Amino acid sequence: MRFEIYKASPNFKLQEGSEFKISDRVRKKYDEYWDSESKMNPHLFDGTLFYVNQFDSNTVRWVYSKYRYWYAQKNINTESLQGQLTSLAVTGIIKKGNQLLLGKRSTQVTQDKGLWDFVPSGGISQQESGKADYYAQLKEEFQEELGVTDGLISTIEPLILVLDREDKVLDIVCTLTVKCDLSHFEATNSEYDDFQILNL
16 A cells, blocks of 8 residues: 555654664765756755654654655665655645645646645755754745745644655645635745635
8 A cells, every 4th residue: 555644643743863874885876866866957955854763643753864865765776775765744734714725736846746735745854953843844835835924824733644655755744724815825936836725
């Protein structure tokens, strides 16, 4: 089965970990692959991301490493690292009353081009504190992808954890209740071509 879904505890939290260890041989191979890919696609960004060490409905314990190693792992068949880096991501389901907001992914993004998705979403990257913070990351993605202030968010509540075994991602899915009408949001950045409101 590709997807596994777990209910998130209302007190869900991230627990600090350490740097993911990669052998010099694998690191060299992946660095060469990244250099080649980033020349062809200048939109690729090699920030520090967080990966799953272990998890349950209450806690995710993380390790960190550069995005390039997860990206290369997906595209190179290397037995010594294949499947070991499961990226930690966050997705918000924006809600107002009985309406949800969906976004159509741009053709310029590296994943899920042209597909409809919940907005906002993204990998959990390093905060100024040097730690992983899904709550802060969700607010940051909200501002970047919607072009508005996070002051429009009323509440953020953890809902479920979705483990994608094929893409090697554990997604922390939260509901975001907003203060404004959903028609307030417009697709103005390069990640989304369109927004639609879904009536429940």
